[in-house]
Amino acid sequence: MQRIPRWYTVAALCAIVGWTGTAAAQLPVCPQPEPDAPYYTACLASGRFLVASTLTNLAIDQLLKPEGAPFYRRPREVLESLSTKDLLEKNAALVDFLGKLEPVKFSAIDTSTGMLQLDTAEDLRTLETTVDVGGVPYDISVKLPARIEGGYWRTPGVLQMAFWEGRRATFGVKSAGIIDMEAQIDCLVVSTDGIRAVTADPSTPDILIRFDGCP
């Protein structure tokens, strides 16, 4: 499995040359998919439209904000705007957890790239709860570092976020007969075709949520 930390290379080069060249910054920061590798998969038919809207809003902030001005995303507000009341009520612990998280800070470097950061309070660095999806219970565990931090590369069709070592979140999800996994997330690719989460441990399959071909 290819695990090239391209973002580190780009960051190191930029530090050396004082960000005088931009050509390297125009390349993706997450590893390309591996056709023969196994993936944990899920399907979300309506995902394409939701992500398209998100990527458009991100493009507007990235391109039109004054230079040097960061922009923010609040997790709970987004969740509430996209979830049904019933789903929110059934999963109050998760909603409450997301609501307590600070906004994610995005700081653009150029048209395509930037840095992201999320500081977490000490009492919000672990979560163990059960969520209900369609009547099926899933045991969820979350372990967050004091700061989630990384770099991103984007176009109007994709957002890639590479998280630095020691600044990554770890997740577990378990449901009898359906899934049992725990993984640290190294890189996240959000596009209009789906969402791909690259795990830090090569022996743990990556996660793919497809937006087409859903049953």
Added chain:
Amino acid sequence: MSVAAFVRIGAGAAVLAVTFGAAACSQPAPQKCHRYDALSLTRDNAFAGKLEWKEKRMIDAAPERIEVAMTVIRPIRGPIELVHVVGDVEEDHWTLSVPDFNNVPTSLCWIAPPNGTPNCGASLQNVPFSPLGYYYLRPGDNTVLEAGLSFYLCD
């Protein structure tokens, strides 16, 4: 639905989104089709870039396609051209008629193989198509702020 939350809180919500928004997790398995994000074309690189392509896979049949994602100031003022050069030869030249949809500043154009469904009037004429090469964008009379190229390939 938590997909946007997944996007916005980054890895912090990855598995939460898997379970909360898309419950059909299954045992790990290889996938037939994959998206390869390749280039960003912006003012920073004069809307041009070279793509090294190490995959053996090529585009030859739907649903495979090239996706050109663009942020363009509205209204659209005529076609936008994308040129593909291999070596010194202009291999492909696509004229994209970008739909002006509700003044949304971003657009996705699919350049599809002959049996596919292009949505901006441009198709792949020469298949199989290898993504390898040099690409540049000609905005015409439009103010293009950025573009991204990706390739959707299947086994």
